[in-house]
Amino acid sequence: MSEAAPPIDVAIAGATGVVGQRFIEGLQSHPYFRLVAVAASDRSAGQTYGEAVNWQLDSGLPPDVAGMTVLPVADLVGHEARVVFSALPSKVAGPAETDLADAGKAVLSNASSHRMDRYVPLLIPEVNPEHLSLALQQPGDGFIVANANCSSIGLTLAVAPLEQEFGIAEMHVFTGQALSGAGYPGVSALDIVDNVIPYIEGEEEKLRTEPAKMLGSAFRPADIEVRVTTTRVNVTDGHLIAAHIMLQEGADLDQIHRALEDFRGLSDVQNLPSAPERPVHVHYEANRPQPRLDRDAEGGMAVSVGRIRQAGKLGRRAVDLVALIHNTKRGAAGQSILNAELAFRRGLFYRP
Amino acid sequence: MSEAAPPIDVAIAGATGVVGQRFIEGLQSHPYFRLVAVAASDRSAGQTYGEAVNWQLDSGLPPDVAGMTVLPVADLVGHEARVVFSALPSKVAGPAETDLADAGKAVLSNASSHRMDRYVPLLIPEVNPEHLSLALQQPGDGFIVANANCSSIGLTLAVAPLEQEFGIAEMHVFTGQALSGAGYPGVSALDIVDNVIPYIEGEEEKLRTEPAKMLGSAFRPADIEVRVTTTRVNVTDGHLIAAHIMLQEGADLDQIHRALEDFRGLSDVQNLPSAPERPVHVHYEANRPQPRLDRDAEGGMAVSVGRIRQAGKLGRRAVDLVALIHNTKRGAAGQSILNAELAFRRGLFYRP
Amino acid sequence: MSEAAPPIDVAIAGATGVVGQRFIEGLQSHPYFRLVAVAASDRSAGQTYGEAVNWQLDSGLPPDVAGMTVLPVADLVGHEARVVFSALPSKVAGPAETDLADAGKAVLSNASSHRMDRYVPLLIPEVNPEHLSLALQQPGDGFIVANANCSSIGLTLAVAPLEQEFGIAEMHVFTGQALSGAGYPGVSALDIVDNVIPYIEGEEEKLRTEPAKMLGSAFRPADIEVRVTTTRVNVTDGHLIAAHIMLQEGADLDQIHRALEDFRGLSDVQNLPSAPERPVHVHYEANRPQPRLDRDAEGGMAVSVGRIRQAGKLGRRAVDLVALIHNTKRGAAGQSILNAELAFRRGLFYRP
Amino acid sequence: MSEAAPPIDVAIAGATGVVGQRFIEGLQSHPYFRLVAVAASDRSAGQTYGEAVNWQLDSGLPPDVAGMTVLPVADLVGHEARVVFSALPSKVAGPAETDLADAGKAVLSNASSHRMDRYVPLLIPEVNPEHLSLALQQPGDGFIVANANCSSIGLTLAVAPLEQEFGIAEMHVFTGQALSGAGYPGVSALDIVDNVIPYIEGEEEKLRTEPAKMLGSAFRPADIEVRVTTTRVNVTDGHLIAAHIMLQEGADLDQIHRALEDFRGLSDVQNLPSAPERPVHVHYEANRPQPRLDRDAEGGMAVSVGRIRQAGKLGRRAVDLVALIHNTKRGAAGQSILNAELAFRRGLFYRP
DSSP states (O other), X not given: OOXXXXXXXXXXXXXXXXXXXXHHHHHTTOSSEEEEEEEEOTTTTTSBHHHHOOOOOSSOOOHHHHTSBEEXXXXXXXXXXXXXXXXXXXXXXXXXXHHHHHTTOEEEEOSSTTTTOTTSOBOOTTTOGGGGGGGGGSSSSOEEEEOOOHHHHHHHHHHHHHHHHHOEEEEEEEEEEOGGGGOXXXXXXXXXXXXXXXXXXXXXXXXXXXXXXXXXXXXXXXXXEEEEEEEEOSOSSOEEEEEEEEESSOOOHXXXXXXXXXXXXXXXXXXXXXXXXXXEEEOOSTTOOOHHHHTTGGGGTSEEEEEEEOOSTTGGGEEEEEEEEOTTIIIIIHHHHHHHHHHHHTTTTOOO | OOTTSOOEEEEEESTTSHHHHHHHHHHTXXXXXXXXXXXXXXXXXXXXXXXXXXXXXXXOOOXXXXXXXXXXXXXXXXXXXXXXXXOOOHHHHHHHHHHHHHTTOEEEEOSSTTTTOTTSOBOOTTTOGGGGGGGGGSSSSOEEEEOOOHHHHHHHHHHHHHHHHHOEEEEEEEEEEOGGGGOSSOSBHHHHTTOOBOOOTTHHHHHHHHHHHHHSBTTBOOOOEEXXXXXXXXXXXXXXXXXXEEESSOOOHHHHHHHHHHOOOOHHXXXXXXXXXXXXXXXXXXXXXXXXXXXXXXXXXXXXXEEEEOOSTTGGGEEEEEEEEOTTIIIIIHHHHHHHHHHHHTTTTOOO | OXXXXXXXXXXXXXXXXXXXXXXXXXXXXXXXXXXXXXXXOTTTTTSBHHHHOXXXXXXXXXXXXXXXXXXXXXXXXXXXXXXXXXXXXXXXHHHHHHHHHHTTOEEEEXXXXXXTOTTSOBOOTTTOGGGGXXXXXXXXXXXXXXXXXXXXXXXXXXXXXXXXXXXXXXXXXXXXXXXGGGOSSOSBHXXXXXXXXXXXXXXXXXXXHHHHHHHXXXXXXOOOEEEXXXXXXXXXXXXXXXXXXXXXXXXXXXXXXXXXXXXXOOHHHHXXXXXXXXXXXXXXXXXXXXHHHHTTGGGGTSEEEEEEEOOSTTGGGEEEEEEXXXXXXXXXXXXXXXXXXXXXXXXXXXXX | OOTTSOOEEEEEESTTSHHHHHHHHHHTTOSSEEEEEEEEOTTTTTSBHHHHOOOOOSSOOOHHHHTSBEEEGGGGTTSSOSEEEEOOOHHHHHHHHHHHHHTTOEEEEOSSTTTTOTTSOBOOTTXXXXXXXXXXXXXXXXXXXXXXXXXXXXXXXXXXXXXXXXXXXXXXXXXXXXXXXXOSSOSBHHHHTTOOBOOOTTHHHHHHHHHHXXXXXXXXOOOOEEEEEEEEOSOSSOEEXXXXXXXXXXXXXXXXXXXXXXXXXXXXXXXXXXXXXOSEEEOOSTTOOOHHHHTXXXXXXXXXXXXXXXXXXXXXXXXXXXXXXXXXXXXXXXXXXXXXXXXXXXXXXXXX
């Protein structure tokens, strides 16, 4: 399949929310995809997108999308679009995405419902592109490809080079997560001004299981013991993730730096339109990465890593670091689009 | 020595900063101590305290203190005050506190300079009151009693009950620390709005060494492996501390709750004027403790602990929790005053 | 009626919201009133108050209130409580408060529904205590006494001394209002971090009409031309109000200071339990009042005024100032309770 | 002078601060200007720019600038650069800028020192391009062209169309100004979290005088009575400005909208590289403009205006509105660069 293939028609399910808006932003003038439909809850259906949405991105609402009529999600089942990007809330995503796949759609999902399903790839092209072929084992023409939770993606990208080179035995993970991760309206300002909330429902479980699935082989998660505490901080976008890692095999700081600096991904992945030049940016200043300064690295598609240090009596196996991911770009919509790009290039959207 | 002993004259060195102000607040109408002098840097000396200070506490500046003339710190050496509370910046505290102790003063210090000195007790009355007697081994009438860093105190109070009951082998610690910990003006607003700063100079080293000194016996720190990441968050007061703990001996969640709930301290400590009824408050709601809601528990002298959970394959030895301390009250000035109260009650301020 | 009169049974309608919580706080151990019932929307009714509420105040939830069963608001109609404090949302307050008054209750309302009704006093005891007698002209034993909008109360208290001494012809008013004014959850954090929202629905109209009603005589509003812009800022509590005033009669800065400093209210008002010693606190430092430092002046019942200056070619008639009010204390629940105290002392709760 | 003229060598004085950084950002790949030198205080001089600066913009520090050696400001006097952009602090800008002009430099200044000098144009090309010729009346080859204070520019651009069409008799102005206006480190986070500061030193005086100079003819300020209150809010960039205006001549809302919508500037101004397509963006939604959503309109060079309304008994002469300006782009460095572009196009940098 060549680059010159005609663009594929795509739709967005859950188009009005924080992640839905990032889908629209990311699909503007896309070389592979043409946005032909937006769908959302029944409350919004029937209005124009411009009426239904509370647009919140610095980049303005594209006028052509503003004029589209919002469809009920169920209408996408019979729609002509081959690909559906899903930003549906997890409580409705499960059956809705199954229906779409059964109807022959390729579903690129940001929802958590099907992430741990056996034949659903949990994909990061730079990390586990070989998982994509699992999708072909799903019945029929349709299939679901999921991306992980925003923090899981950030952590996985940051540590994948270490897992590949030295193996990871154990991780302690602590997060300070952004407000946009809770959707809109999400967190009340009264709850977060001059405050931190030390709990995010369901989040720690995801960090315990999703990175292991992505870092493992198709049906066998990596054997990494993970302990996690997740918190919400007063930041709009950008999740900060501190990790204390125990490697299986000792490494010098230089080797660790090199593993992270050199990390790229397969060459057909590097050339995808949304792929960053360097998926991992390494910082050597003591006070980086920071959400406001680093979240938009390479259009929000690169993860920034810093404060890399070895500490404690455990010596060369103990590595501590801090990672930063833009949670609604690489951590959500941008990841789904990158996944779709790989699927497109590998011919999965082609129907015989 | 009875309660009816006349109040002791005390001075504050470093009186104009964030912690100095908390000293003044905490010493108002104190049953044991009478504030007779305030000292600060040469820049402030000679002015009235009211002129020199940028008062920032909700509780107003007491008028009698406002009228005091600020002394140069060096003038405290020959001053009649028996006790000096030190909130000096660490770069000047070292020699200045030594001079004061050499001149026969009892120095209750919040500075880091002498914390790890062999004969300087690093004191939390509820945790290691027996360390106080180390002060008597310092030469002359004068001595230094130090309190630990704010985060170290919070962590130590939160885990002391677990160390005492089950032993602690290992801790992973992550903090989200408040702005007031950096003093005033401290952190620029431009650096912290919509942001987290993943680094605090010198802080991680303190958390690796101070809790172990306090949890150990007089000359022998507890043997606990500690790995730490400290960050600065956009909160005025109240450090949040997440800890993943590996106990030496397994325990059920019930036993852990009970150890924390029952923690008190010796009876003569419980009766000190600044001592909280319960040094550790246990929360069972998922989203507590929070800085804004919990920092002022028992006048800011109690530490709040929540999110107590056991996770991972490691079973009964693995305990995760979140603690919260008011960093300038229990974490600084309040701790020094409590330490002074214990010293007063145990007769250390009495000169033969 | 003497101070020794037995306490009056009171209920709160709309008890679970931000203002409802302030009512509970303000009625704790009240010398005149005993809280016997809490009511809220049908969604909360039937639960205990502790279950129904998301308590957000630093002062803890009183255990006896936590155990009360939340009633449906309609159940207050037949309830034994003589007095009902209403923090109902304006869309339900209108008919609900009328029903309560028709059933013989004295309703002290914080809602906007009846504020401009001819016989409903819009009361600030220090400003227009004589308006209270309007309540007696309402039919039956029941009646409604309203307090104004939070910003209107702050503005009115700040300028009442000037109106009384020099007359006010014209005011330009600009506000930076706190988040708690929008209730809970109210403003999304995503909307207000690093931002100001230049519009608050319905607010400007209230500032154009309510102060004039309070500053006028019973049926005749003061003749003041008011132009207003209201905005929402990222502050939890405390509305900042800037006013550019044109007096009817010129005055020197000294005279203006004295008018504000000397302002008190009638002696029977000064002695009410919730009345501040000085309803208006005058600041002379250039950078005050500030929400965080001044909102809790006299328990949040005093308004702070500063930046008093005369400017422009208009000379002695032109006065500019900045005022600060705690919007949920003096600006809402505290004001209703103070109003009830005056009604109690003047015998309005006595039934023949 | 044609577009094809070779680029002019320019230097920046005060290059390390918040505005200095915006100068560097704005001069990247500029068609008229080539940055050849950066100068700053003696404290920074001698270091590379990369060492001396605490870079804070999302757009990274350009590597070629990072490698430049920072000069002492005095060294620019004998430097070959024809044009000096000045972001010097006002306390040193006065004599330093005079020295530079005396040495034949064209000084485009953001400092306040010379703004009200008789022959120094206070320039906004869309508003008063004819003032530029004043510069030619300064002695020698050198001259100073100033831009106004950030809030003055925002207000002036927003009301210039109304002044031109209907005349302005009087304005009441209230601002909520961003942190970056105070420079770096500027405002302490401890002072602004959960707070508003109701005072900015020197700011109100500037708003009373600078717009009148810009809206008037060369030597005669417009006769507008201005009353002002300025405050600092917890926003990184973007000053919000509310204005209550009294026109000299009545106008309908439609006429006012049209005057603002149609405002452009002379055609040679419209074509300047930094000029926005529309200097004034009009919003019709009730809750706009907002700092975070609107500050970057047209690269931060357009002012956004909303909440346009007529109110009060004064009818068609009374207009209220809210304006928003990016204070370090259009309000500072961007304005200076735009001014330099006009000077370049009109041949003022040409030396016979």
